[in-house]
Amino acid sequence: MGLRERKKRQTRRAIAEAALRLFAERGYEETTIADIAGAADVSPRTFFSYFPSKEDVVFAEIDERLTEVREGLDRRPPEETPLQSMRRIVLEMIEAIANEHGEYGAIQVQLILDRPSLQARALKRMNDTEQYVVERLTELCPGIDEVDAVVISGALVGGMKAVITHCRAHGYAPEATREAVDRALAIVEHGLGSVPVLTRPAT
Template identity: 40%
Template sequence: MTTTEPQGPGLREQKKAATRLALQRAALRMFEENGFAGTTVRDIAAAAGVTERTFFRYFPSKEDLVFGEIADLLPPLRDEILARPAGEPPLTVVLNALLALGGKRPGTGLVLLFSGPPARFAPGPSRPALTVLFDFESGVATALAERLGEPAGGADGSALSLRCSVLARAAVGAVRSAVVAHSDLGDDQPVPGAINALLREAFAVLDS
């Protein structure tokens, strides 16, 4: 008797995934070209070749698309944090992990984190941006704790957890400050180079 091997996602699921990805890519491209405020749901849907009704089947709002992109960055950011050299201080680890991720995944939610509406964390209609901020901070803290492990000398886990929480929130605060500074430069500034320089400056303030 032969057995049938489990198959991958069916055609319907593949089409849904492709549509979701097309909407995300279209949105990210248009946000970069026209800005977040200058891009409508209708624009995104048309660029992806679907209707507005289809857009809302995947995302409750334009803001939710952005927030989802940021949430999707946490797993690869964790990988980057864990892959940094052992001798790097925690804040340097986060900075270099962010820069590395931005270099590997240009045009993703990382750019929106740096230059889109989540930078100012204005509330979205269905998932408040403060929740996204908290989730991002917590994800960075968890990755740092995983990287650092139990410190020598038998310090308890709560001390490590607090340390990583403080470091993560300080790092995200530096990112937010760099984003605000970047937004003040105006749209004529080259986004990747300008934001990277400001990120380094912001993290240097923490080191000082």
């Protein structure tokens, strides 16, 4: 790897870290591109050759994580059922998020949860992942009904979302996480019919 590419990585990292640090210190809206560029020792214009927008810098790492999820889906051993794959990947992802806690990961999540516009972008990414799951699913199970595939994918990703939310609220204790994942997947597998309160009229 040449000097050129190394420097590029370095600059990208410098910008991302400066941005996250400033966002944490003084807030997202209160930080301008000029501030970030100044802190990272580049020109404001250069910021945009590394990140297409101010929002994207928040998602830099998260995108890498989502790429890993996709790769995990692609690499799944053939003897696994789709549900087993999902369980494995979700657990891996939660663990990765939990481990990242010391760095800027927590700040990112905090930012995304606070700013509605960032929330919207995060949901878009989730949705893109959902689309990807649909594609893989139709590829994996030829002849599967289209509605089935979309609903299944939605339920799986929805469950993942639920677990992440739950874990953030209750810390990342490993057994509790595993429990939540299993509980979510049980519903996805056996249906809401297994939740009694839903099948009888409730006032």
